[in-house]
Amino acid sequence: MKKLMNQPDQYVDQMLEGIVAAHPELKRIAGTQVIVRAHPKAKVALVSGGGSGHEPAHAGYVGVGMLDAAVSGSVFTSPTPDQVLSAIRAVDQGQGVLLVIKNYTGDVMNFEMAADLASMEGIAIEKVIVADDVAVENSTYTVGQRGIAGTVFVHKIAGAAAEAGMDLATVKRIAEKVIANVHSMGMALSPCTVPASGKPSFVLGEDEVEIGIGIHGEPGTHRENLRLADEIVDTLLDRILAHSGVVDGDEVAVMLNGLGATPQSELYIAYRRVAERLRARNIAVHKALVGEYMTSLEMAGFSISLLKLDDELMSLLDAPADTPAYRQS
Amino acid sequence: MKKLMNQPDQYVDQMLEGIVAAHPELKRIAGTQVIVRAHPKAKVALVSGGGSGHEPAHAGYVGVGMLDAAVSGSVFTSPTPDQVLSAIRAVDQGQGVLLVIKNYTGDVMNFEMAADLASMEGIAIEKVIVADDVAVENSTYTVGQRGIAGTVFVHKIAGAAAEAGMDLATVKRIAEKVIANVHSMGMALSPCTVPASGKPSFVLGEDEVEIGIGIHGEPGTHRENLRLADEIVDTLLDRILAHSGVVDGDEVAVMLNGLGATPQSELYIAYRRVAERLRARNIAVHKALVGEYMTSLEMAGFSISLLKLDDELMSLLDAPADTPAYRQS
Amino acid sequence: MLTLETLQAFIQAYAARLAELCTVLDDLDNRIGDGDHGTNMARGFRTAADRITGETFADLGALCQAVAMALLASVGGASGPLYATAFMRFAQSWKDCTNVDFGQVATGVANACEGLRARGKAEVGEKTLLDVWTPASEALAAQPDEYGMRAAVARATKAALASRDIPATKGRAAYLGERSVGTCDPGSISSAVFFEELADATVGGVTKTSWQTSAW
Amino acid sequence: MLTLETLQAFIQAYAARLAELCTVLDDLDNRIGDGDHGTNMARGFRTAADRITGETFADLGALCQAVAMALLASVGGASGPLYATAFMRFAQSWKDCTNVDFGQVATGVANACEGLRARGKAEVGEKTLLDVWTPASEALAAQPDEYGMRAAVARATKAALASRDIPATKGRAAYLGERSVGTCDPGSISSAVFFEELADATVGGVTKTSWQTSAW
Numbered sequence A, B: 001m002k003k004l005m006n007q008p009d010q011y012v013d014q015m016l017e018g019i020v021a022a023h024p025e026l027k028r029i030a031g032t033q034v035i036v037r038a039h040p041k042a043k044v045a046l047v048s049g050g051g052s053g054h055e056p057a058h059a060g061y062v063g064v065g066m067l068d069a070a071v072s073g074s075v076f077t078s079p080t081p082d083q084v085l086s087a088i089r090a091v092d093q094g095q096g097v098l099l100v101i102k103n104y105t106g107d108v109m110n111f112e113m114a115a116d117l118a119s120m121e122g123i124a125i126e127k128v129i130v131a132d133d134v135a136v137e138n139s140t141y142t143v144g145q146r147g148i149a150g151t152v153f154v155h156k157i158a159g160a161a162a163e164a165g166m167d168l169a170t171v172k173r174i175a176e177k178v179i180a181n182v183h184s185m186g187m188a189l190s191p192c193t194v195p196a197s198g199k200p201s202f203v204l205g206e207d208e209v210e211i212g213i214g215i216h217g218e219p220g221t222h223r224e225n226l227r228l229a230d231e232i233v234d235t236l237l238d239r240i241l242a243h244s245g246v247v248d249g250d251e252v253a254v255m256l257n258g259l260g261a262t263p264q265s266e267l268y269i270a271y272r273r274v275a276e277r278l279r280a281r282n283i284a285v286h287k288a289l290v291g292e293y294m295t296s297l298e299m300a301g302f303s304i305s306l307l308k309l310d311d312e313l314m315s316l317l318d319a320p321a322d323t324p325a326y327r328q329s
Numbered sequence C, D: 001m002l003t004l005e006t007l008q009a010f011i012q013a014y015a016a017r018l019a020e021l022c023t024v025l026d027d028l029d030n031r032i033g034d035g036d037h038g039t040n041m042a043r044g045f046r047t048a049a050d051r052i053t054g055e056t057f058a059d060l061g062a063l064c065q066a067v068a069m070a071l072l073a074s075v076g077g078a079s080g081p082l083y084a085t086a087f088m089r090f091a092q093s094w095k096d097c098t099n100v101d102f103g104q105v106a107t108g109v110a111n112a113c114e115g116l117r118a119r120g121k122a123e124v125g126e127k128t129l130l131d132v133w134t135p136a137s138e139a140l141a142a143q144p145d146e147y148g149m150r151a152a153v154a155r156a157t158k159a160a161l162a163s164r165d166i167p168a169t170k171g172r173a174a175y176l177g178e179r180s181v182g183t184c185d186p187g188s189i190s191s192a193v194f195f196e197e198l199a200d201a202t203v204g205g206v207t208k209t210s211w212q213t214s215a216w
């Protein structure tokens, strides 16, 4: 796999330099891998992050109506607690900070350690853990479902709540409501390669795909033969619908998320099928997002996220946002 | 190359269905491959298009402040004159129509034939031909430079002029000013595969890249070994700067455009170098666009476009736009 | 002599031949263009052939105009307007005729050739289909009969193969500059096949080139 | 006996060993995780080793705390907080001591083990590094001397290899369910190496496993 890069160990650092160079409305806290808004606002602050390699997540969602800070670890590696702590300190305006964590052992442990340290400093801190991936069965004995692209809906909706001046408890309640109502699943047509290792995360035959993959190049729940786009969409969507509790007459938001190398044309071909299926079930799509929102380097494939809406979520989803990767007025 | 698709011959049709399903602010003219705004406005109309496979170009730029219609041909094949004519007829509000054509023999001939037919119907029609690719030497004896990603700046700026109510001659003058001032060049790390053929457009060794490629999977001007991102950026940027007439103290807009499979992280790594180089030359970047604006299916690689700005171009570039792929307020 | 019947048969035969050669033409175009010339041509002439199947046309002009319109609406790319232009010129040349002699065929081809030059703004030697149409047209004009028709095929085939050795300065292959040397121009090959099938429909017994290997 | 000197030597040796095994650990993690365990561990212990090089520490507590902080700030992922937690527990256990006997080493390892369990919320048998730390800690507690130290290495190595045969229910490999059977847990391997190097630094003469092939 050829990479457009310089030294692999400077991959994340140079990416962050590029981000702040391109977006003067963002800035980087010197000496860290933390991106914050250049013009902070007095309100509850939202901090998210995780390993790098998911761009535009998470730095691309820093801005008005979404995040206040994004912390980037090494590629596919959770950032360390000191980095997360720097972010928390930088964005706290005295009204408290909500951490939006994707459910991976590493992310949870590192963000929790940072939260402990921040509370010891007297910062009001809360956390929510996104676990939207229905590929993985949930059970109290296991690690639980992964957090994947549905996380962007948490950023958007909880971000709008914070921007509107809601307090920490309310922003947290809303974030948890999004988490309870968003369900996702993904698949890969090809693997990705971490810059430092230079090796593909798995090897697929010319006709094989991985179903139920995460966003770190991990293999999925199973492998099968490539089928028509409509059939693949049906496989994912059936499972999402079964887990989601969405019923006829409900209103939803849909994200058809590209994992990195899949052309937008193919994402729209897949979305067409999602729309067709939902229409047949009398489920109204209030908003559709089709594009690359939470990627896995140059993996080919996609995920579908379905968010069941109520009036509160809908109005916050529709609120303005102005970030590099998500803009609406 | 695995594709997320159904029947290859329905690729474009199903993509267009997906686009209108996802974006209720767009609609498709029944029986055609033309996407128009659902809510047209009385003003000079802009029509662009070309082969499919460049998504989000061009349908993603239909909307307030940019295009009024986009015509999609088969993958990498110019649309036919009757399709272009349908678009022209649909968007003409009596104030005339400007065709924004990328400089490829096929596009030029098909759009020109449509323009001839439209004028015979009494529609005021003008055209501009974008030829921003400095990889190819220009000369009166040859076909001239190709139109590539710089075209998006034409859509944005001429679109803002039309939206502001300027007349056809003025909108055309402004589009031509953009064209005269935008210069681009691209390179590929890997080829792409047209769905119908199923074969890669060229074959590169593990260490090889193509320099000076277009956006249809054509090979470039030459092949070389993969080098550091900074070195590759320098190769393209040096040539662009040499052609652009941009001098110290100028103000520019930059587009760092991904060709399909290149992760955003790598685009930012490349942009970082562009910013560093321009800063050193005392060239001010008024606006930077980093992302996928004009792709070549799942090709890995990127292009750089540099647009020299004056006050007029700058204020139109900064005007609001609300389209699926380009939003700003 | 070209009749309504032979022209219809020609369109059907050319469409079938393009379907066979689709991959060869795509592969050639892949090397120096964007890999779709076979697909474009096969799609276009399939559409044209279907369009005229079972229809009756008053004259050659109407038939050629129907083919031109079908091509225009189905090919796209560079070849669409070019081949459509050729048939529009045929339509003008053979207006109101239900059959034409080889002199009129020669005039029609010369007009088509002129149309191609105007539409594509290319000259002979730029590695485009004009490199084939021009000598074919000349051969037919010099000897407007059965033999001239065969000579046109020979000139066309030779020119198509000769396109391998020159760099392109028009069309998509021009972006490759010197790298386009060594590959035949796909539009020249499809044009040579055009003359093979036209001659076969009008005079018969043409030995058709197997382009599969020689084109590379 | 564990002195300031042997502990420093251990950190250096473990860092060097991780650098050697980096690819093996990454490859293992690639099969059932995200392919970075070797990179993470090598980076973290390199940072820790550099951090303590040329520095003097008042006691083992201060040294372990410095290592913990270096790991915390440089590893990330799941292994960062876990190994950092182990060293924080060492720091608490060996506070104010410049050297400790094997009884105190056993206590420190038991405390670390307890810390790992609390931090990761895993139990033995879930295919995590706890599967290695727990039996190693037990062996050392049962026989807090040189022999116990060697026994701990043997138990650790055996447990690391045994991790191959069970499905993961914690950590990233858990998402693979039954597909995780057949590959050793990378964190268990890095932990077995931890005990090999700790024993080698404290009692010497440990035969080190070549994980290159046996791990698969």
Ligand SMILES: Nc1ncnc2c1ncn2[C@@H]1O[C@H](COP(=O)(O)OP(=O)(O)O)[C@@H](O)[C@H]1O
Pocket: B076, B077, B078, B105, B106, B107, C029, C033, C034, C035, C036, C037, C038, C040, C041, C076, C077, C078, C079, C080, C082, C116, C119, C120, C121, C122, C127, C128, C129, C130, C170, C171, C172, C185, C186, C187, C188
């Ligand atoms: N300006 C021109 N004049 C005449 N023929 C041309 C010109 N440009 C291209 N062609 C012909 O068109 C052929 C390519 O057709 P095709 O691949 O269908 O279109 P595109 O280049 O748009 O993909 C070339 O091989 C060449 O023979």
Ligand SMILES: Nc1ncnc2c1ncn2[C@@H]1O[C@H](COP(=O)(O)OP(=O)(O)O)[C@@H](O)[C@H]1O
Pocket: A076, A077, A078, A105, A106, A107, D029, D033, D034, D035, D036, D037, D038, D040, D041, D076, D077, D078, D079, D080, D082, D116, D119, D120, D121, D122, D127, D128, D129, D130, D170, D171, D172, D185, D186, D187, D188
């Ligand atoms: N909950 C847990 N408790 C104990 N150890 C764990 C837990 N989760 C993961 N591990 C260990 O961490 C190792 C993976 O570490 P590493 O690859 O560095 O982190 P990440 O999984 O974040 O990429 C696993 O092999 C496993 O031994």
Ligand SMILES: [Mg+2]
Pocket: A051, A076, A077, A078, A106, D034, D036, D077, D078
């Ligand atoms: Mg990791």
Ligand SMILES: [Mg+2]
Pocket: B076, B077, B078, B106, C034, C036, C077, C078
């Ligand atoms: Mg084409």
Ligand SMILES: [Mg+2]
Pocket: C029, C033, C034, C035, C036, C037, C077, C172
């Ligand atoms: Mg072509």
Ligand SMILES: [Mg+2]
Pocket: D029, D033, D034, D035, D036, D037, D077, D172
């Ligand atoms: Mg890992």
